Amino acid sequence: MRDRGIILAGLAVFLGLITFPAWYNLARGATSKGPELKLPATEKQCVAPTLYMRRSHMELLVNWREQVVREGNRTYRTPDGRIYPVSLTGACLVRCHIVKADFCDRCHSYAAVKGPYCWDCHVDPKLVRRNAP
C-alpha cells in the first residue's frame, strides 16, 4: 500500500482529464439548450413545417435546386397555399432570414457543420449591398 498516494493522484488526474469537456462547457457557460436563432419578424411559417425544415432543409434545398436548374420550375406552392420563388438568395435570404449570420450560420457553427458550400457560389445579397460603393 506504499503506492496509494501515487495511484489516487493518478486516478484524480485521469478523472479530471476525461471529464474535462464537461467542466470546460460549464465554465464557459455553454448549455445544451442549442443556439439562439433570430426568427424572421414578418413571417410566421416557413415554406414547410418547422420540424421538417429543421431536419431536412438540406434535402428541400437540393430538391429546389434540381427543380430550378433541371426542370425550370421556379415557383413553390407551400402546403397551405402560399407561393414563393424557388430561390435560396431570392426568397429565403430576402424574405425571411435577412441576416444569414443570425440564422443559418448560428446553427451550423453550433452543430459544427462544416460548410455548406452553397456560399462558394451563391451570393449573400446583404454582403453585396454592404460592399457597394
Next chain:
Amino acid sequence: MKITRTGFFRLTGLATLAQAGRKLRAAAAPKRWAMVVDAQKCLRDRGCTKCLQACHRAHNVPQFRERNHQIAWIWKEPFERAFPSQRSAYTAETFKDKPVLVLCNHCDNPPCVRVCPTRATWKRADGLVMMDWHRCIGCRYCVAACPYGSRSFNWVDPRPRIAELNADFPTRTQGVVEKCTFCEERLARGQAPACVEACPDKALVFGNLADPASEVRKLLRGRYSIRRKPELGTQPQVFYIV
C-alpha cells in the same frame, strides 16, 4: 391550418402532377430558342462592347488579364477565325480581320452534351444547352469537344476577379466550366437575353425558331445567313447575317 406529414407529402405529390401537366401543355407549343446576329450592323461600331459588358456583369463573369485564365461567355473573334471555311485570299474587305460577335451556339446536336460524364450539361426541350454548375466535376471533356471554344474553365477561384458582384446570379468556383446559357434565368422571367437588350443597334435578335411568325424566322426568310463551321454537323443555332 395544421399540416401533417402525410398531408405535406400528398400536396407535394399533387404539385408534381400539376407540373407534369404544365410540361405536357408546353410540349404542345414547341419552342426553339435561337439568335440572329446582324454582322454588318455589329461591325458599324468597332469599339462597342455593350453586349459583352452587360452579359459579364449579369452573370458574375470574372475578368482575367492572363490569357490562359480568361473566361468569356460572349466575345469578339476576327471574322476569318470565327468562320474558317469562309477564309480565302480574297475575303471581302468588309469582313476580313473584323471582329465578329461569338457565343455559345446552342447547337441542335451539341458535342459537349454527348461527352459530359455527369450530365452537368444537357440540351433542354427548348433547345438551350444548359449547364448545372452544381454537377460539373471539371473534367473539361466539353471544353475539348466544343468546336467553337465557347466554354471556359475556372483554373483559379473566380470570385476575387469579379469587379461588381451581382447577388441575383451565382458565381462559379475553381474547377468548374462555364459558358453562355442564353440567359435562361432572364427567359424564365419573360425577358430577352442581356446582350440582346444591351445592343444599341439592335444587331442581335433573339426568338423562337419554331414559330414561323417570330422575328428570327422573318429575318432568316428575308436575308442570307451563315453559321459557324456548319460542316461539323453540330447544327449551330446562332445565325449570322452577312
